Amino acid sequence: MKITKEEVEYVAKLARMYLSKEEAKMFTGQLDKILDYINLLNELDVNDVQPTSQSVSKRNVLRKDTADNTFKKEESLKNAPSQDKGFFKVPKVIE
Amino acid sequence: MEFEAVIGLEVHAQMLTDSKIFCGCSTKFGNEPNENTCMVCLGLPGALPVLNKKVVEYAMKVAIATDCKVAPLSIFARKNYFYPDLPKGYQISQYELPIAEHGRISIDLDGKKKVIGITRIHMEEDAGKLIHEGVGEDTDCSYVDLNRACVPLIEIVSEPDIRTPKEAALYLKKLRQILVYLEICDGNMEEGSLRCDANVSVRPVGQEKFGTRAELKNMNSFKFIEKALEYEIKRQIHTINNGEEIVQETRLFDTSKGVTISMRSKEEAHDYRYFPDPDLVPLLIDDAWYNEVKATICELPDDKIQRFVTQYKIPEYDAEVLSSTKQLADYYEETVKHTDDTKMASNWIMGDILRELKNDNIEIDACPVSPKMLAEMIKLIKDGTISSKIAKTVFEEMYRSKKMPDAIVREKGLVQVTDSGAIENMIDDVIAANPNQYEQYKAGKDRLFGFFVGQVMKLSKGKANPKLVNELLKKKLT
Structure with missing residues (x-):
């Protein structure tokens, strides 16, 4: 086994996903197969290969430091499910 | 048993750019909530971040000023966590391959130099602001203002080379001085443009292995940093002496009580699952760019102090006080352009001028006495027109009325009697x-x-x- 049910439940929790017992069991099986397949890559010798961080060939895409935002505050708030006095409103979060 | 503390500091500095790090929103402070937002910093689907060139150059400046090695290749990473202060669900930061590593800052410890290593410097975006009370009537809600989200920060991480709260404060003061000299951060701790977290542990003197550390947060002044560290070191020693274990945790400094408090809700360890951000391409810094940025770096405090000592033959103490800010150093240099008595000029600036500025709570830029006026007054002392004692009266009048010293001497009949x-x-x-x-x-x-x-x-x-x-x-x- 490449992955345990506990690990699947932990990852789900980090992603704020709530799995039923059946789902957890099903995904554990599926993820195990995926990891098994990915594991094929371990057979390759990549000691001399630089890790890839980006698949496009562009480098140094930069912008000038100019404040040129034309987005209106009303537009920013337009899709918010809840808002008040110009703020986004969310369920209370205090860490 | 005798203990020593092991301290490392993580400093976040807000960069003085006009626009945010990955979008064209203004970084202006004090605008209406969510006024400085767009699809990028709101994390709307499909919006792509584009790196602000100035942030890269500012980070390079800090790196060069602190003797760091600037990486020819660096990349951005996503730090994943769910919290409404960043709507994307992750913060864009640097993890593997930060922009700079392996630097140092030297501090002056009772006349002796001590070198504090710098582990790394990286660029990242700030998070938005959450207000939990006092906005609307709904007490079950938090209110989110994303103006600060995506504002550019650089984080400077020190090696665990700091041993006392005093060293920590000296290191931070020195770092702040460099950032302000470079004109890339305003250095205001109370307003949060410079923030400091500390990793603290204690160990018996002579032991090499580090103890378990606590991370301290919420220390928004030099005074609080020293106090928080002093308290935390005592607490850890006390805990060990009681035969208990130190818990690795985040602790908040309670400024009113002067104690550090465990943030219990953080019991669950954070798992940020960093990975390279596919929305941003790698950053390459070649020698040409490096040298171009390096050439724009002004003279830094340490170099200035040494130059003042040799060029103007003033004591090191004077040179340090005069170099405390670039503006004050410029004021001094402008003054000694007009007078040969470099030490007398230093005395007047360190004494009367700084005192008056402090009383009026203004900076040297706003000083009513110009360097030329001060130099003219020193000339009057030197050529015997006025005595040093009378000069105090002339200075006060000059500071009050902005009149030239010779005019004041004439008007008030203050010419020294040499007959x-x-x-x-x-x-x-x-x-x-x-x-x-x-x-x-x-x-x-x-x-x-x-x-x-x-x-x-x-x-x-x-x-x-x-x-x-x-x-x-x-x-x-x-």
Whole structure:
């Protein structure tokens, strides 16, 4: 086994996903197969290969430091499910 | 058992750019909530971040100023966590391959230099602001303002080379001075443009292995940092002496009680699952770019202090005070362009000028006395037009009215009396008015000499040349 049910439940929790017992069991099986397949890559010798961080060939895409935002505050708030006095409103979060 | 503390600091500095790190929103402080937002910093689907070139150059400047090695290749990473202060669900930061590593800052510890290593410097975006109370009527809600989200920060991580709260404060002061000198951060801790977290552990003296560390947060002034560290070190030593274990945790400094408190809700360890951000391409810094940025770096405090000592022949202490800010150092250099007495100029700036500025709570840029005016006044002292004592009066008037010193001297009739005849007359008057003291002096009571000097100066309203008064008195009294 490449992955345990506990690990699947932990990852789900980090992603704020709530799995039923059946789902957890099903995904554990599926993820195990995926990891098994990915594991094929371990057979390759990549000691001399630089890790890839980006698949496009562009480098140094930069912008000038100019404040040129034309987005209106009303537009920013337009899709918010809840808002008040110009703020986004969310369920209370205090860490 | 004797313990020592091991401290490392993580400093976040807000960069003084016009726009955010990955979008064209303004970084202006104090705008209406969510006014400085767009699809990028709101994390709307499909919006792509584009890196602000100035942020890269500012980070390079800090790296060069702290002797770091600037990476020819660096990349951005996503730090994943769910919290409404960043709507994307992750913060764009750097993890593997940060922009710079392996630097140092030296601090002055009671006359001795101590080097504090810098582990790494990286660029990242700030998070938005959450307000939990006082906005709307709904008490079950938090209110989110994303103006600060995506504002550029650089994080400077020190090696665990710091041993005392005092060293921590010195390191932070030095780092702040460099950032402000480079004009890339305003250094304001109270307003949060410079923030500091500390990793603290203790270990028995002589032991190499580090103890379990706590991370301290919420120390928004130099004073609080020293206090929080002092408290935390004592707490850890006390815990160990009681036979208990130190728990690795985040602790908040309670400024009103002066204690650190465990953030219990953080019991669940954070798992940020960093990975390279596919929305941003790698950043390459070649020698040409590096040298171009390096050439724009101004003279830094340490170099300035050394130059002041050799060029102006002033004590190191003076050079340090004068170099505390670039503006003050410029003021001094402008002053000594107009006068040769570099030490007298230093004395007046460190003494009277800094005192007046502090009283009025203003910066040197707003000083009513210009370097030229100060130099002119020093000239008047040097050529004997006014005495040092009268100069204090001239200075006060100059500071108040912004009039040139020679004009003040003329208007108020403050010219020093250097006419021997006039001084001799005054001496005669003083002797005539104090026959008893005169007899006692004649009988051998030498101490009374000072009394006569004082009386003559008083009679001249402080305007008599003290050196001449001394000389002539000696003649008259013998």
